[in-house]
Amino acid sequence: MSKPRVAVVFGGRNSEHAVSLMGAGSVLDAIDRSKYEVVPIGIAQDGRWVLAASDQRFAIEEGELPVVDTSGAALALPSGGSSLVAYDPGAIPVELGKVDVVFPVMHGPFAEDGTIQGLLEMAGVRYVGSGVLASAVGMDKAYMKTVLAAAGLPTGKFVTVRDRDWRLNRELVLKEAEEQLGYPVFVKPARAGSSQGISKARDRAQLEQAVEFARQHDPKVLIEAAIEGREIECAVLESPGDEPAAASVPGEVKVEGGQEFFDFEAKYYPDQMSLTVPADIPDETAEELRALAVRAFEALDCEGLSRVDFFYTPDGRLVLNEINTMPGFTSLSVAPQLWAATGVSYAELVDRLIQLALNRPAGLR
Structure with a gap:
């Protein structure tokens, strides 16, 4: 029997392009080539699909972020019958064969947001x-946050700033945020990840600047009330068959190097953050957190893998910050490390995700 064919797709048209490549490099290294046939596919920053070049770079080197190498053949994915077709301009298309499953190691808009899933x-x-x-x-x-709150999960207060409101009623937006949230607040793009575009504001001038900064990534912006507490994270993994999803042991992440909160550099550059697994919290709190993480996973109808982030406040409360449906996925990223501490190695995690997808029916579920 032929081996299942896995297309690993990475890159994309957003500010998390490099993060996607870093994760894809780890996935490509971890996939068992004796068990699967692998086709690496990059989506360039201009939207072109290419077969990955043999020397495609996936890591940060000398401070330079990786990008998809567009020297490969342009690619149309998929054609009829779940097949890949590669072509060069003016040349005859070349059939690359059937794809059994796609592993989209992608983050942010035009990728993780349902667009590639819809395709x-x-x-x-x-x-x-x-x-x-x-x-x-x-x-x-x-x-x-609206869905999580409706499901009865503990979330923080926030204000949504839409493009039209900011352009036409900026002063009103600022006043409402101050009245509802006070200071300090965190301001972030509503539809970006990897801590891109995030600022902390302590007064109106900083708040206005922070919204403008976030709008460089997304015209829709979120202003959140600051929550005092330690950041505890938990990964959730879909179980095979009809078993409930499983939660990893929780871990605590801390910013190092004098930074006040997690930004892109803190997450992806060396020695900028630390992860303690398991988190030093009471056993009953850890169990409550794991249960809440699974509830969040189910509230959104997630599949595969997610990472759920919480604040653990000084008075012992858990506040759900957010859920990430395709978390950072290098072998050193938080979610894989949490599973490694729970007894699931990175290679096992990659294999399990592929098997879950292969055994999932296509179409409505």
Whole structure:
């Protein structure tokens, strides 16, 4: 029998392009080539699909972020029958063969937000991770928090700033945020990840600047009341069959190097953050947190893997900050490390996600 064919897709048209490549490099290294045939596919920053070059760079080198190498053949994915077709301009298309499953190691808009999932759903191609709705809701922090709160999960206070309101009623937006949230606040793009575009504001001038900074990534912005507490994270993994999803042991993340909160550098550059697993919290709190993480996973109808982030306040409360339907996925990222501490190695995690996708029916579920 032929081996299942896995297309690992990475890159994309957003500010998390490099993060996607870093995760894809780890996935490509971890996939068991004796068990699967692998096709690496990059989506360039201009939207072109290419077969990955043999020397494609996936890591930060000398401070330079990786990008998709567009020297490969342009690619149309998929064609009829879940097949890949590669072509060069003016040349005859070349059939690359059937794809059994796509592993989209992608983050941010035009990727993690349900767009690539919708494309694959239309083509009837199985893929790793959450479906269109869960991906879209999980990407949009305003809707995510609304859904989580409706499910009875503990969330913080926030104000959504939409493009039209900011352009036409800026002073009113600022006043409402001050009245509802006070200071300090955190301001972030509503539909971006990897801590891109985040600022902390302590007064109106800083708040206005922070909204403008976040709008460089997304015209829709979230202003959140600051929550005092330690950041505790938990990963959730779909179980095979009809078993409930499983939660990892929780871990605590801390910013190092004098930074006040997690930004892109803190997450992806060396020695900028630390992870303590298991987190030093009471056993009953850890169990409550794991249960809440699974409830969040189910509230959004997630599939595959998610990471759920909490604040653990000084008075012992848990506040759910957000859920990430395709978390950072290098072997050193938080979610894989949490699973490694729970007894699931990175290679086992990659294999399990592929198997879950292969055994999932295409179409409505």
